Amino acid sequence: MMMRLVLVSALVLTTAGCSSLSNLGVPGLQRRAIPTFDGHRFNVGVKTEGRKNQQAFVASVRGISRSPEGAIQAAAYHATRHCLKFYGTSDIDWTVGPDQDPATLAQGTDSLSLSGRCRDL
Numbered sequence: 011m012m013m014r015l016v017l018v019s020a021l022v023l024t025t026a027g028c029s030s031l032s033n034l035g036v037p038g039l040q041r042r043a044i045p046t047f048d049g050h051r052f053n054v055g056v057k058t059e060g061r062k063n064q065q066a067f068v069a070s071v072r073g074i075s076r077s078p079e080g081a082i083q084a085a086a087y088h089a090t091r092h093c094l095k096f097y098g099t100s101d102i103d104w105t106v107g108p109d110q111d112p113a114t115l116a117q118g119t120d121s122l123s124l125s126g127r128c129r130d131l
Contacts, residue, residue, distance in 0.1 A: 045087065048080025054088040064096040065130075070123040078112040078122075085124045093128035101129040 044051055054071045058064045069089040074081035086108040090100045104126040106115065115122040 048077040052084035
C-alpha cells in the first residue's frame, strides 16, 4: 500500500513538472507562441479566392477598440505569414494596407480589413 502511494505521488509530481519542461525547450512539449501586438492578442482571419488562387487575400481582425495600431500590426503580420507560406516572399502589393489612416480602415463593427496581393518570386 505504501509503495502504491509513493508511485502515485511520483507520477503526480512528474506530470505537474511537464508544464515547466516546455520552458526548458524539451521537444514536443512546447506550446505554440501566440504573438501580441501593442500588448494585445487579436483574432485575425486571412481569406482568399480559393485553394487555386491564394495570391489575393483579405486579412480581417476583430477587437480593434483595444488598440487600433496593434490590430493593424496583427493583420499585416498574418498577411505576411500567408504570403510567406504560399509564395515564399513577404512582398505584398497592398490594395488597402497598414500604412493607411486607421480611421479609414475601421469597418464600424470593431473590426478592420487589409487587402492585397502576394508577389511572385
